[in-house]
Amino acid sequence: MNDASNGSTDPVLTVGQRIKYWRERRGMTQEILAGLVGKSVSWLKSVEAGRLQQNPRLPILLQLAEALRVRDLSMLTGDQSMPVRMFTGPGHPALEAVRQAINATPLRPAGTVQPLDHLRGRLDAAWRVRHATADHRTALGRLLPALIRDAQLAAVMYRGEDRRRANALLAETYGLAQMFLAYQPAQDLLWRVADRALTAAQEADDPLALTCAVWFLGQAYRDSGDFEAARAINQQGMAAVQPHMVDPEVDLLAMWGALNFELAFTAARVGDAGEAWSYWEKADRVAARLPGDYYQPWTSFSRVIMGAHAVTLAVELSQAGESARQAERAVSASIPSHPRRGRHLIEVARAHRLQRDHEAVLGTLELARQAAPETIRYNGYARRMLVELVETGPAPLRPRARELADKIALMV
Known part of the structure; x- marks a missing residue:
């Protein structure tokens, strides 16, 4: 079966055939997918072979859609598309303003560039708002557009060491934006900020900025169902910062722990319990080295x-x-x-x-x-x-x- 006849376009395919197509495309065995939705392997085999008298009901279809990372239920059912908001949520009212700010990359820089210490303070305040506010997306939606524009401008206006600092701030700002974009119908935008964050972190030549960007990008890969890519970028990031782990600052140490847990999470997604718990134990040992009251704003890594x-x-x-x-x-x-x-x-x-x-x-x-x-x-x-x-x-x-x-x- 090729892309032209996949579960989202071919009207003659059964629900079971569509499920099988997307399962195989995501690199999942029947055992893994059945486990993710709480069903037996024999049940999934019957579904894919079309041996059940009725198609799966809506709740189990939603579970399959989530596990297979498909955009909407029509990709599994072939019927008229069910709105993405049924299971991913509606777009936040501030989404369009955030999108415009991200897309307004200053190719011809103009305006007043903000002092880097001022940008640092605004970014720290935005992280505090995110964690301290119950309606955190609404609060971030008011802060992010201007913060994104000012960070993007700073990254092109400053030179030398200041430019590296500005790029580190920009990478972190994109990470905060990714937090805002999670679980919203804006996958294109989420990938844009994840990719830009990694580019900015590399320009910054800063190990902490790099680990943050890798953490966010790895999550984007994993949540799209590309587990191999998630594992690869995670491991590459850890290899890149390994030389800095002899006596790291507390934030970099916490990022090392967070990346270990991301490997655990990815392993769990593909059903590898041994690897998952092994990496969790490594992350737990890192957490034990952190101060008892430490809580990292970017990843929440802590004891x-x-x-x-x-x-x-x-x-x-x-x-x-x-x-x-x-x-x-x-x-x-x-x-x-x-x-x-x-x-x-x-x-x-x-x-x-x-x-x-x-x-x-x-x-x-x-x-x-x-x-x-x-x-x-x-x-x-x-x-x-x-x-x-x-x-x-x-x-x-x-x-x-x-x-x-x-x-x-x-x-x-």
């Missing part, structure tokens, strides 16, 4: 985040018992960031889902909304779990599930 990371690995590996144990251990973790705590609670809800504890899933999603309304609103996993609860959950829970769905503007 406190390792419990949340353990929940994520267990969930990605479909280890129901382990995910429940890790969730119980980490659910009360004092994560000093509204969006990161909201995301952690969504991961805990995923752990409860593996245990088929519908009441706990809904209760945890409600807590996630209290912690960070704009995290749950744009998170695909949370939206998918709510669709499941509304469509097929226990009858007594459906009114609460629909109420929460209405609050996050989920159209079901």
Whole structure:
């Protein structure tokens, strides 16, 4: 089957054939995909072979779409496209302003360039706002356009050592923009900032800027389903900064730990439990070397985040018992960031889902909304779990599930 006859264009393909096409294109075995959606391998084989009397229902189709990283359900069903916002969230009102700022690269520089210390202070303040504000995208949406334009201008206006500093700031600004763009219908823009961040970091010739850019780019590759590319860029970045790890500053040490966990996360995505937990242990040893109250604004890497990371690995590996144990251990973790705590609670809800504890899933999603309304609103996993609860959950829970769905503007 070639690209001209894939699951998004050929009207004669069955749902099962489309699923098989995208699974093979993503390099997944049937065992991996079945595990990601909580089904048996025999069930997936029957789906792909067209042996089931009915096609999978909406909740399981949403899980398959998420696992296979397809844009919309028509790529699996062949029917009229379901809006991407059903499971990726709508575009934020500030998205267009952020897009315009990113696209307005100053090819012919003009205007007043900002002092680098002033830009540094504005960028630090923007990171603080992101973590301290429940509606963090709205808060960032007010700050990012001007910050992006000023950082882009500084990177072309300064010379010498100042230009390298400006490029390091620009790379970090693009990383912050990527945080804003996550889970929104703007994949083209997300890739643009991820690529530009790496270019700026290389121009800066700064190991810390490079590790940050690699961290963000690796996430973009992994979330697109290109696990080999995610692993490769991660390992290349670590090799590049290895000479600086003899006696690193605390931020660079934390980035080393964050990159180790990214390798763990990628391994979990492809079902390699041994490699996943091995890299988690390496990251945990790095975290133990950090000050107890340290919390990195770019990656959230810290001692406190390792419990949340353990929940994520267990969930990605479909280890129901382990995910429940890790969730119980980490659910009360004092994560000093509204969006990161909201995301952690969504991961805990995923752990409860593996245990088929519908009441706990809904209760945890409600807590996630209290912690960070704009995290749950744009998170695909949370939206998918709510669709499941509304469509097929226990009858007594459906009114609460629909109420929460209405609050996050989920159209079901």
